Amino acid sequence: MNYDIAIIGAGTSGLSFAKALEDTGLKTVIIEKQDEAKLANPDYDGREFAITHLSHKILNTLDMWDRIDPNAISLIKNAKVLNGDSDYTLHFSHTEAGEDNLGFMTSNHLIRKAAYEAVKVGHTHMITGTEVTAIETNNTEGTLTLSNGDTITANLIVAADSRFSKTREMMNIETSMLNFKRTCIVCNMDYEGEEQDTAIECFHYGRTLAVLPLTNKRCSLVITIDSDKAKNILDMSPEELANDIEQRIDGYLGKMKLTTKLFSYPLMGVYAQKFYAQRYALIGDTAVGMHPVTAHGFNMGLRGANTLAGEIKTALKQGIDYGSVSVLSQYHQKHRQFTRPLYLGTNALVKLYTNESPPAKFLRHGLLKLGNRLKPAKHIITNLLTETDDKAA
Numbered sequence: 001m002n003y004d005i006a007i008i009g010a011g012t013s014g015l016s017f018a019k020a021l022e023d024t025g026l027k028t029v030i031i032e033k034q035d036e037a038k039l040a041n042p043d044y045d046g047r048e049f050a051i052t053h054l055s056h057k058i059l060n061t062l063d064m065w066d067r068i069d070p071n072a073i074s075l076i077k078n079a080k081v082l083n084g085d086s087d088y089t090l091h092f093s094h095t096e097a098g099e100d101n102l103g104f105m106t107s108n109h110l111i112r113k114a115a116y117e118a119v120k121v122g123h124t125h126m127i128t129g130t131e132v133t134a135i136e137t138n139n140t141e142g143t144l145t146l147s148n149g150d151t152i153t154a155n156l157i158v159a160a161d162s163r164f165s166k167t168r169e170m171m172n173i174e175t176s177m178l179n180f181k182r183t184c185i186v187c188n189m190d191y192e193g194e195e196q197d198t199a200i201e202c203f204h205y206g207r208t209l210a211v212l213p214l215t216n217k218r219c220s221l222v223i224t225i226d227s228d229k230a231k232n233i234l235d236m237s238p239e240e241l242a243n244d245i246e247q248r249i250d251g252y253l254g255k256m257k258l259t260t261k262l263f264s265y266p267l268m269g270v271y272a273q274k275f276y277a278q279r280y281a282l283i284g285d286t287a288v289g290m291h292p293v294t295a296h297g298f299n300m301g302l303r304g305a306n307t308l309a310g311e312i313k314t315a316l317k318q319g320i321d322y323g324s325v326s327v328l329s330q331y332h333q334k335h336r337q338f339t340r341p342l343y344l345g346t347n348a349l350v351k352l353y354t355n356e357s358p359p360a361k362f363l364r365h366g367l368l369k370l371g372n373r374l375k376p377a378k379h380i381i382t383n384l385l386t387e388t389d390d391k392a393a
């Protein structure tokens with residue numbers, strides 16, 4: 001089986017990349033280890049994504065956004081950051097950003113479903129229920145061996161096979177892995193208080209709690225805690241957990257009720273030193289796996305897929321080999337330029353806001369105050385959080 005481009009992994013990054021190439025006429029294949037039925041109807045996994053304006057724009061262009069039920073999309077109008085036991089808040093508002101909203105919220109499984117449907121109506125070939133078990137590349141092509149015994153060759157292989165990518169390892173791409181030793185626990189709750197459209201990030205001492213607005217008086221909760229303490233939360237009864245959250249946010253949402261099960265994700269930061277090798281490129285979490293506190297992983301994956309597809313299209317127009325090192329290194333430079341500061345900045349933020357020494361507590365509070373007072377700093381943070389600024393594209 002011979003293709004122009006072979007994509008490993010049908011997560012949101014792999015599917016978006018496949019869709020972005022649709023108008024090129026290239027012969028593409030996507031290989032996914034999950035069964036097709038799971039791709040068509042992905043299970044709910046507790047993850048509700050904060051989606052930036054740029055991602056919203058890309059998802060629209062890729063014919064994915066309109067496939068998501070509008071009732072399952074909520075708008076974030078404002079955001080507040082709280083620190084420790086202080087009442088002081090760093091506040092971001094959509095009016096300051098000059099936009100109708102700061103961003104959008106919807107579920108990962110709905111985006112995955114929409115992405116699958118959008119790719120399915122196109123001409124990308126899908127091979128599902130089959131794992132890539134080996135990869136080899138040379139000057140002219142790459143070869144994949146599949147768990148069903150088949151072999152695939154392609155001019156370019158693009159890996160979107162998760163932050164724990166086996167093919168990245170097989171291609172000897174040096175990758176820094178940062179074990180945060182923290183776990184994210186996510187779930188949804190209903191609330192009886194007034195309907196809210198403000199996202200709240202509480203850097204409490206000992207844990208971080210994000211409360212994200214969903215439609216119909218529902219909210220998504222993201223609790224980040226030391227991994228060795230996660231079990232204490234997972235073992236709570238639904239009533240105990242709801243009461244605990246109510247107290248932690250001072251009854252802001254009124255009476256709360258757990259409506260989903262709890263999902264837990266041990267956190268690992270991943271950054272590949274190079275986003276390409278011979279006839280091979282990395283996108284999505286395979287290139288950069290973010291700590292979720294700044295809600296950028298999916299958004300970055302989408303942007304990276306878009307950037308690589310853009311470089312390939314330019315190469316095709318210029319009659320250049322799109323799988324060549326010169327094209328892939330252009331993608332690497334562009335994507336690294338955007339992702340590196342955000343990756344390092346997010347990790348520094350996590351380090352500071354999980355540090356409870358007296359100087360760190362002082363700095364944590366000081367930075368929040370500075371963030372509110374310094375207009376340019378606030379503007380930069382708003383743009384980073386929302387990517388409302390088109391210059392980000």
Ligand SMILES: Cc1cc2nc3c(=O)[nH]c(=O)nc-3n(C[C@H](O)[C@H](O)[C@H](O)COP(=O)(O)OP(=O)(O)OC[C@H]3O[C@@H](n4cnc5c(N)ncnc54)[C@H](O)[C@@H]3O)c2cc1C
Pocket residue numbers: 008009010011012013014031032033034047048049050051108130131132133160161162163165166184186222265283284285286290292295296297298299300301
């Ligand atoms: C708790 C939590 C909250 C988050 N919140 C946000 C948020 O608000 N905003 C945001 O932007 N991001 C968020 N993220 C990050 C986001 O979830 C990820 O960045 C995104 O899902 C990564 O998508 P992907 O397609 O790159 O990888 P994945 O979703 O990991 O997909 C990889 C695919 O490759 C397949 N695969 C793997 N190996 C093989 C193989 N050998 N052969 C074939 N197939 C293979 C897998 O089955 C899978 O389908 C959050 C993450 C967590 C954990």
